[in-house]
Amino acid sequence: MSDIHVHLRNNIFWLLLDRPPLNALTVAMLEKLTLSLKQAIKLAPHLIVVTGMGDQGFCAGVDLPDDSEAQRAELLHMARNTEIAFDELHLHRIPTTALLKGSVFGPGCELASLCDTIIAREDAMFRLPAVNAKIFPNAISMRLPAMIGRETTNRLVQNGETLNAQEALRLGLVHQIVPRHRFLLDTEELLVMLATVGKSA
Known part of the structure; x- marks a missing residue:
């Protein structure tokens, strides 16, 4: 079974x-x-949404079969390819949205930052990756500093602080918070609006 599912609706x-x-x-x-x-990119949708299945988290950490340098190098190579793909979406003016809930830790924060819009459920918790756990180079060096400032990015990476959704919103790490009990209804309305804006862009 695939660890990533896609569908167009x-x-x-x-x-x-x-x-x-x-x-x-x-x-x-x-x-x-x-x-x-x-x-x-070939399908040219009005919007791309990246989210996690299940109720516990969007994305937390990485999992390698072993801790070898070769595995780590392959992971970093693929992460860079993922960043390039997001760059291509920006060039084609296809907007992207990260829909977050639960744990958004380490690479999960990095991945979300690659999207244009970040919407979080009120129970989402955020933690930037430690210095030796970063896998998306542009996320830490460019995207996150542009969102929350370089000083704040460095502090969160160094200290390993965990932020709740309200703190993340205050810092600029997310753009909107949705109540848990209205998550499905409210996000559907937001996504339709974002898709409409994307179509007219």
Whole structure:
């Protein structure tokens, strides 16, 4: 069974991370994610949504079969390819949205930052990756500093602080918070609006 599912509905292209319990990334998932983003470019949807299956988390950490340098190098290579695919989406003016809930830790924060819009459920918790756990180079060096400032990015990386959704919103790490009991209804309305804006862009 695939750890990443895709489907197109109402001109919204969905990318679903599905690796319980916390959707930790693997080399294979990053490869499928990159290929799916390239597929989306050909389909030219009005919006791309990246989210996690299950209720516990969007994405937390990475999972390597062993801790070898070769495995780590392959993971970093695939992560860079994923960033390039997001860059191509920006060039084609296809907007992207990260839909977050539960744990958004380490690479999960990095991945979300690659999207244009970040919507979080009120129970989402955020933690930037430690210095030796970063896998998306542009996320830490460019995207996150542009969102929350370089000083704040460095502090969160160095201290390993965990932020709740309200703190993340205050810092600029997310753009909107949705109440848990209205998550499905409110996000559907928001996504339709974002897709409409994307179509007219």
